Amino acid sequence: MDMFFGLAVSAILLGCTYTLVAIGFSLFFGVMDVVVFCCGDIAIFGSFAIMGAYVASQSAGLFGILPFWVCVILLILIGAVFCAAWGLITHQFSIKPFRNSSELMPLLSTIAMGTVIKEVLGLLFKPAVNTISTAFGGESAVTVVSGRNPQGFPPLLLPGGTTNARYLIIIAITAAILLLLFLFLNKTKMGMSMQAISQNKELSLMTGINVSRVIIITFLIGGVMLAISGFLVGSYQKLMSFDDGAMYGAKGFSAAVVGGLRNTWGAVVGGMLLAFVEVFVSGYIPRGTAYSSIMAFVVVVIFIVFKPDGIIGDKSVEKV
Amino acid sequence: MSGRSKLLCAFLFSLLAAGMFIGGFCAEAAEPVVKIGFLGPITGSDAAEGAAARNAFMLAISEANKSGEFPFKIEVKEVDDQSTENVAVAGAQEIVSESDIVAASGFWNSGPAAASIPVFKEAEIPLLIWGAIRESLTNAENVPYITRSAPTDKQENIPLAVKVLDEMGYKDWFIVSDVGSYGDGNFNAFKAELAARNITPMGEERVPEDTTDLNAVVQKIKASGAKAVYCGSTVAIGSQLKRQLFEGGVTGILYCGISGMKTEDFLKIGAESAEGTLVVSPGVILEDTTEGNNFIKLYNSQGYSEPIGAFTPYAYEAALILINSLRACGEKPTAEAMTKAILSGKTTGIMGTTTFNSIGQTENVAAYLNVVQDGAWIPLEKSEYKEGGKRAFGGK
């Protein structure tokens, strides 16, 4: 029972990280009908940006002046700015040009854009690593060769606290964000516009919704979401690698599809389902860890083949 | 023929002419030199190890050239294998196609090594492996072309097994490794050591190489009640597992592993989390010998940005072995003479005296243990964890 509980907590934590990326997919898909495959990479870029900003603010003595939590929020905002910027760049260069072409074009171009983001990250952190690792590692004068090595994430969540409290905070933040997102989507005009576009683009154009503005706003909101997910992933893993994004991207997309694309709650359900499958296969099957991600992908394939609309997705009707 | 196709024709021919013109310029001039190939992961995920090894290898060769001992100039043809099989094979082809090539040294990753060995065998160019540790790389079929100056995974695990199983007497083991080639080799090697002592591990787990969330494994270890955990993997898995064990409250155990974890990156998980990790390193403690100290001084004086890694001394040693073999080959070394000279040679370098056995594996096997103490790697004998020291490993 003890083990079951432990595994369940791990699964929920992992599910939180998948969920936030999956929501990014759902949001973008809803508004633009395209899969923005570089969501994972954008999130990881966000967490690296937070990492860099942390070092900068520490050396500037910012943590002494402002209260700790204000600093943390500021750092997340900095990460969000970077994520939103990458979102807009992605939109400009790998989504907008393909408005009238086949739906697979933006998929390929966003995969390519994800690689660009990832490689830029790998190259960017090359000269700066030395200061970063000594700044919060503090244990020894570490020389790191390249940004391609794993990087330590600053202990921004509850420094010095116990593990379980940190885990609870991660879950709580995810829940709070989901709630805020839900309120935004259902109670504000902008959120309603996003939903309207997701349901029927032509009709929403007719009712006077400024679609291109909504798309920009979606990327901003998506950027914030991805930055927060990057922050949580970093706080959870503590050690980040520049190429983690591809895996989060694949899992996030899978979660979104399993739950039902276009549906925010579907992303939550899908993310949790995948995380539970992975963790429990790993936990209860002897030598099962080797097969955990294979099982996750098998689940994805089964869902796509037998229930392509996802667990709580709406039945899609093909328009002719 | 219409005007357009005439134009096209003219254009194509001018292109062709331009190509020929450029082609005429690139006739290669031959220099009286002896060439040695070097392969390693100079870029890519293992760049830190590969680049440091490259530095050390080049350093040894340039020292030899400076000494004026040889009537020819030794040139190094350096090829990046990017830790990838197909890149390594193409690189090996590039090396063996060089005109004056007499020998090559290469590989930190076992996969690229295994993929490239046929190329060297076919071209009959001797290859001295400086860093890949999969046991099957050296065998009776590959002799005499393939030799290795680094220990195999089996040889590397023996000193650790002797220490933790025989001297410390741990019995309740949980072994973890990655599903990759490195993890597979270590997993089997350590499991064989356990089996030789009639110990059945309480649990075993293989994790995909890109796994970052190991909490499920931690829960399994917790549930199994193991007193000691062996992790036969590189730093990515090794450090995550140690950290998640620590945060999952599994602290009263021994955590030991293999040299792939002994990097500075491991320490990034924090001093508290990393504390007490026991790792075996191949070779000798360089600081303890004059030759070793000289090497460290020499290396650090060059201002390389890559620090000395676990296998950097081995790359240096490999260069010394090749240089020594060149000595035995006289004024005009050939690949054939080098093959014999390497296999039968006896080289005393910074890690002791290297000779090769009948399957081309080094007989000079040295290893020492390291432990993380207060956020730094320290040789076990010099740490507070040594026999009767201030600190003790968990699980006893």
Added chain:
Amino acid sequence: MTDLNRSPDSSGSQVVRMPEKILTIACNLLVFTLAFLMLRLPYKFSLTLVALVIVALLYIERSGAINAVFSLYIRNKKLAALSAIIFMLAIPVLLARFRYQSHIAVMSVIYAMVCLGVNFQMGSANMVNFAPAAFMGIGAYSMGVVTVKLGVSPWFGLLASIILCAAAGLLIGLPTLRTKGYYLSLVTMALQLAFTQLIKNIPYIGGPNGLSGVKALNIGGFSLYKSYTFFGAKLAPHFFYLIFCLLTLTVLYYVAVRVSISRYGLALNNIAQDEIAANCLGVNVSRYKLFAFLIGAVFCGIGGALYASLTSFVGPNDFTFARSLIFICMVILGGMDNPAGVLVGAFLLTVITEKLRDFSDYAQLIYALLLVIILVVRPSGLIPKRVRNYCALFGRELLPSPQQQDAENKSS
């Protein structure tokens, strides 16, 4: 009426015919000389040449001259094919002394086979298959298991690769009957990612260590991959292997072209345009989709088997998702749904990758940027697909020629 008939092939006086034949041969000579130079030159010159060729291709496409080239080839198709094969076989002879360059040549030929396979799905039917590397891996492992584990002739390995890949193609093609678009892409992506993991977990085929000692193809004890000495000169071991691979590629290319101009090709294009419309037109969508996966998988499998036989080693890290992306990149660069373009794309990207070895830290970035730029600037690739010119292709004319018309008029 006269306008339609004034296409060059019907104006056929002997005076124009003769230089046209020379022109065809000259074009082929140019293409293969360029290919040879790109392989042979040091990287600075080679890459300059690659850049020049790309610019030239863009130019002749923009100016419409490429149509002239294509119709030239189609009109003189026998001569073009014959001269191309002769020039093509000259490349291994010219590279006989250079094993590294021969190796790049063999690799580009193998990649071209895989890319032709990808093209059936991605180019013709607009189904992005993210698993070509997995198919290639199945082919390579079949070859490995047959020669290493069962110890039989590599020719059986090749056969096993084809059969297993066809089966795998059918198996993976099955979900495609129920899905399309993103969902299909995700299925193939998931299968590719799972494939690499799965291979590492099967000890029989060497797990993460792969299989060593895969045999090279041989003809009656005469190994195709071996260094032979001719008249005192030591040939690159790739010499015969390269010839064999080139001939195989020729056969595969012929198949690809035949498929593309047959009703299969038309049906796949129809599905790509609009699946529902295709269904309404009576195209058996499931059958053609399965066909695209099956034949594509077989092409990838042949490539994989030849690769395994060349390097005599099969390992899981050669067949990863990143590799699949490179194949996709090659197809898009060359030109989707145009077999000739696919060959060009595969060759150029292989050469670029090899020649840019020293900058491999930037290789991924370059690939990705290249892909984004191509997709935005020129989604149809360097040599885009062409309208099928059946009349010229089969030497028939859509409308009767003036002489025939006259004859008809007279008779009536």
